[in-house]
Amino acid sequence: MSHLPVVILVVYLAAALGLIPLSKLKRFSPGWGALAVTSLALLLAIVSALFVGANGPYSLFPGGHAGQGIEIAVDWVAVLMHLTINLVGLLILVFSQGDLESELKRSYLPIYYAVYLLALFALNGLIMAGDLFNLYIFTEICSIAAIALVAIKPGKQCLQAGLKYMFLSALASGMILLGIGLVYMVAGELNIRALAEAIPQAFQTCPWNVYVAVSLIIVGFGIKSALFPLHLWLPDAHASAATPSSAIHSGLIIKMYIIAVARIIFQAFGPNLFGSIPAPKVILLLSTIGIFAGSVLALVQTDLKRMLAYSTVAQISYIIMGFALAVPAGIRGGLLHIVNHGLTKSMLFLTAGAIIYKTGIRRIEELRGIGFRMPLTTSIFSIGALSLIGFPGFSGFVSKYYLAFGALEAGKPIYVAVILASSLLNAVYYLPIVIRAFLGHKTGKFTWDQLPWPMTAAMTVLAAFNLYIGILPGGLLGLVKLAAAALLP
Amino acid sequence: MMRKVVSLLAVALIGAVLIVALAKMPEFGGGTAFASLFLFLLGLYVMLTDSNLIKKVIGLNIMDTGIFLFFIALGYRSSTRGAAYMPSPLIFGGLAAVVSFTAIGLAMIVRLYKYYGTIDAEEIMRKRGEDE
């Protein structure tokens, strides 16, 4: 039973490799095949979560040396993120069954699904990497799969966005690798637990080395997870990519890098060392600017998906702020927002995709009256919008109040004001869309959306999760509490 | 021009910080590590400034080669610490990553060439501006 998380990885990898040859078979649909694999993985993740619930967190050491070398850490962070990744990944995949054929060439579909599974494989591995080697490898696989997911859609914009993303991502990878090298140079270790013991002493002898390593790792992951002002690649990539790609990108990929960097910072370097250098202050400042800049830039966009992309820049800054506060409540808020924003933003991208699928409209101005043509989709969009604004009863509100507690616990009430001010900005750019969709013009009669059922089902389930977490977050909060304790005891 | 100056300054800044950091290491003496850092910075500069997309990819490769060389220099230094088996898999991982980045980047450049008939980034930006 304890090898279940590894089984998930093996299943994904085997499926990713096998999907393309299998799709040569006449009666094999790659989409449904990928769906079956992801469902299996979600099932395994649930069983694995129950197993951890019964027996407590544990680690696997494939190298054979317990406590050093390669480690697969199945702790509560991994459990929480496994559930999130596989659930959201599955729902996006369900959506793509209806949507993808309209966006991609038919012959690319098997490749797309293979790359998608590869991305899920890397994400699942990334969040339980207990050593820097594993962490680096999975980061790279994830980045390359992510680039491919953007660039696979035909069109100039996607290629350009993909190329920009590729260069910045490669630069980030180089920085991360160099940072890891510098850490290894002074500590002689790559295992995170062993590093936690070795680093304080290394810091005594060569503090500069540790500073530079921390900065390189933070900047590297900052580029990958779009910390302001390193977000330059994100709006192009998220706006131009195929809908499922945008959804998995905004919903999952960029956040899992934050988990990775949080593991390095809190588990290897330790909160004390992190607090003793100016990094948290700089990150808090940058995330504050990111929250406002992302929101203001979202406000001026005319393209719906581009607006959602800039909104992601703002929302990711919330998460980073929660972690940078470096107090338990802040980390809980960050983890909660990873889950909630993962569910919400992928839902929003899917609704945007559904609107484009049905009507071809991308410009926000043209969305007037869309609430009457696509009532279900627009209602789900409204749920997502209210959630990100932080209305009580929606999932975004729960993470908002935990982030606020974090700021108060850290003795920095100013960041509560930042969070609240940005909620207002969210309202200013999300609500007019909702209002225009339903009000303020000659109303016609409601007609049903008439989308393919997989698209409707995926969006509805995501909306249901959103409301469920918004009203009864108890279970999730329990899990998040344990996960936060694993990061910051 | 502006971009080149800014990039040069950025690269110089990163280089200065790295060199200061390394120079403060008591046991750090070898010139290999400095040479590898020079390669890293050179690659970074090319990647940031050159408008030829192929050259950018070459810059990326030089940058990562610098990092690998740096690891090799480290492996030599820290062989006495007993955990020296780690850098080699890390470099293999890094190599695989760079090869993949290069491959996917080149593939995208080929397809961009089909659309625009050039591999010059500034040219492409200009043509894109004309399209819109």
Add this chain to the structure above:
Amino acid sequence: MKGFSNYLPVLVVCFPIFAALLLFLIQHFAAKLRDLAAQVIAGITLALVASMYPFIKSLGTIGISFSRIMPPFGISFRADLLSFILALIAAAVWLLATIYSKEYMAHEGRQNRYYPFLLLSLGGCLGVFLTGDLFSLFVFFELMSLTAYVLIVHEESPFAMAAGYKYLILTIIGGLALFFGIAIAFAAAGNVQIAPGNYLFTQINSLSFIAFIAFLVGFGIKMGIFPLHVWLPDAHPVAPSPASALLSGIMLKTGAYGLIRVVYNVYGPSLIAQAGWDKILLALAGITIFLGSAVAIAQTDIKRRLAYSSIGQMGYVLLGLALLNVNGLTGTIFHIFSHGLMKSTLFLSAGAMIYKTGKRQISEFAGIGYKMPITMGCFTLAALAMIGIPPLNGFISKLILSMGALDAGKPGFVFLLVLSSLMNGIYYLPIIINAFLGVEKEKRVWAKPFTELKWSMWAPIVLLALGCLIFGLFPLNYPLDWAKAAANLLLGVSK
């Protein structure tokens, strides 16, 4: 039976909300049932609210908390005497406005959207009054504010959309401010329960002051206190008249109720007095009373004038609660009650005149008293109550407020109350004079009473106007007794 009674507040709040959701479905299948169903739902809600009375009388407070919903705060329901008075007047006015809506909304249209949102906002409003902690209060406050937006923009004209947007943004700011305050309170005390003696803040420091300002802004925006009133004169008049009556008559009061809870349950009157923050409230109250009345005089649109009048009246309410003594608080609670009756009468009768004539300017209503004697009669009665003519209910609340001001040693506010009554006279009496004396003698032909409108429109107006008369004139004034008892309870004075 005791166990069941604790679930009554839950039932009262949830019934209209779930019934409203059901109404969305009902109207799809049986459109004709819609109006009746909405009235029945509002009626049942009123009956449920009234049924709480024996339990509150015998047990003091009833309620229950659900800690599993939205932890770590939890949602809790609680009803004491103060909650009961306000819930009762809210449910009663809502029922009358719903009955009135049947005819009125027939010419406005879009009832399929109107009725469910009307009931949702009733649920939110009752939720504000019947919750046992600040967080639940906030949740229902947001529900009410958001659903009220749909009522405000009902017309969907560009002007309505603009007014609605202003309302929405200010409401969101208010909600965020409230949330800020609640987060600080929770961080300070570890809970946000509203219970006698459970003061969440026990120290005067910058954090508790920030929270106080946050609460003041949050509830002040809803209440229309100067300088946070900017949305009110646009949003209230633009809504359909029954919705205006509810917005001005009841929903404004949720802000006042929240402030009462903040001052008397969250901080405690002694802390507020010690810190001197009551002076902020008093200053704002003074400005609000004067400004609301003065600007109302300049308005020519009848509903707009009524809206400004509401701002002035909320100044009275704020004044009473800032005096921090029994008479002041009794006056506040009773004025909330009586202003609910008076202002809904005024808005509903103004709405009836607009419905009948299609005009909104005060000057155009010359001689309307003869065409619509019942409506204008009720309008006159309520306007006189507003001015504070004895023995109507408005007089009693002003009298008690003045006594409170004297008790607090602030006779200046008595002068302000008299001055503002004078100003009320200046802007209400011309409407009445114009309605009855604005035409030549030949044209003064009385219409046959009760034929001017359908019964479903005049009956609610008459009932509300009778309320103004009864709760002032009659010696047996239950609401006044309840208000006194509630004030004593809040101040911790034993009888």
